[in-house]
Amino acid sequence: MYNSQDENVDLERDYLPSCHSSRFRQLKNPEEAVLEHFVQLITNQTSELCSNANIKVLPNLRYGGQVDRQLVDIYYSDVAKSKNKATPLFVFIHGGYWQMLDKSSSGSMVAPLVERGYRVAIMDYNLCPQVTLSQLLEQFSNFLEWIFDYAASTHTSHISFAGHSAGAHLLAQLLNAPDVLRSPQRACVPIRSLFYISGVYDLRELWPLTSVNPKNILSLNAELAAKLSPILWEYVEPSPEPTFGIHVLVAGHDSVSFIEQSRSFARLLAAKGFKIKFHIFEQYDHFDIIEESAIEGTPISEYIKEALQ
Numbered sequence: 001m002y003n004s005q006d007e008n009v010d011l012e013r014d015y016l017p018s019c020h021s022s023r024f025r026q027l028k029n030p031e032e033a034v035l036e037h038f039v040q041l042i043t044n045q046t047s048e049l050c051s052n053a054n055i056k057v058l059p060n061l062r063y064g065g066q067v068d069r070q071l072v073d074i075y076y077s078d079v080a081k082s083k084n085k086a087t088p089l090f091v092f093i094h095g096g097y098w099q100m101l102d103k104s105s106s107g108s109m110v111a112p113l114v115e116r117g118y119r120v121a122i123m124d125y126n127l128c129p130q131v132t133l134s135q136l137l138e139q140f141s142n143f144l145e146w147i148f149d150y151a152a153s154t155h156t157s158h159i160s161f162a163g164h165s166a167g168a169h170l171l172a173q174l175l176n177a178p179d180v181l182r183s184p185q186r187a188c189v190p191i192r193s194l195f196y197i198s199g200v201y202d203l204r205e206l207w208p209l210t211s212v213n214p215k216n217i218l219s220l221n222a223e224l225a226a227k228l229s230p231i232l233w234e235y236v237e238p239s240p241e242p243t244f245g246i247h248v249l250v251a252g253h254d255s256v257s258f259i260e261q262s263r264s265f266a267r268l269l270a271a272k273g274f275k276i277k278f279h280i281f282e283q284y285d286h287f288d289i290i291e292e293s294a295i296e297g298t299p300i301s302e303y304i305k306e307a308l309q
């Protein structure tokens, strides 16, 4: 479907981002090394936030459930808060094929944004197999309603979202949720930008793969995989003309399947009337596109900074 360049493509590899990096090639197991390095680095980037005097955190706001992972950490700067003026909100949704990572390793984007006066919401979500992917998508819809309520009730000038990999898949729901897009809260909190970073948007090839969905922990079948694929959704014609920009971004070292899924998703949204920018960051792989978002002046940080202007 997406890797038409190679009819013999091994989809088990093409949908495994750690197999598509030029880094750590000198090591015996570069795939393991790139993933270990990613998790270690993004965990450090997140834990170091609290040692930054300018960054405060409001931890564990609950958006659903009772004792599960439906929690959000809100990072902010005391300076901006003390001026008691409306501040922008940026929301990040982590990846990990709906089965790994959490908010303690998802704070890479926080520091550059808080330095510029943003509040940044880093959300957790229940992982498969504790929930099925269908249940996770329902819980994510609840999160969207909650975050717009939160934004509307906390003096928010505008809101932006970024989703990485499977997090981009979850974020696609925002474009398919008329009740959220047309809610009174949404009306008083304009969306500024949406960033879909190295996402997956068609589950039809990946749901049977052991590398992605071992023992079918996502609880999918062919019919459900199609139903949960943003590339096949209708999308409500945005009216009036949406004011927000959608950025479909992908790493140049991502696999052909990942790059072509992003290209197809961008083309679909553009055809539906959304304001789209599609960009391939040639120098990045699936992981350092997020790792470098923590560093001012890097290509991904500069892109996000300019897009948010």
Ligand SMILES: N[C@@H](CC(=O)c1ccccc1NC=O)C(=O)O
Pocket (backbone or CB within 6 Å): 016, 017, 018, 019, 035, 095, 096, 097, 098, 101, 164, 165, 166, 167
């Ligand atoms: N086991 C996968 C991990 C993976 O796909 C992944 C890891 C961190 C963040 C995003 C990922 N991919 C999709 O959500 C791999 O080895 O590439």
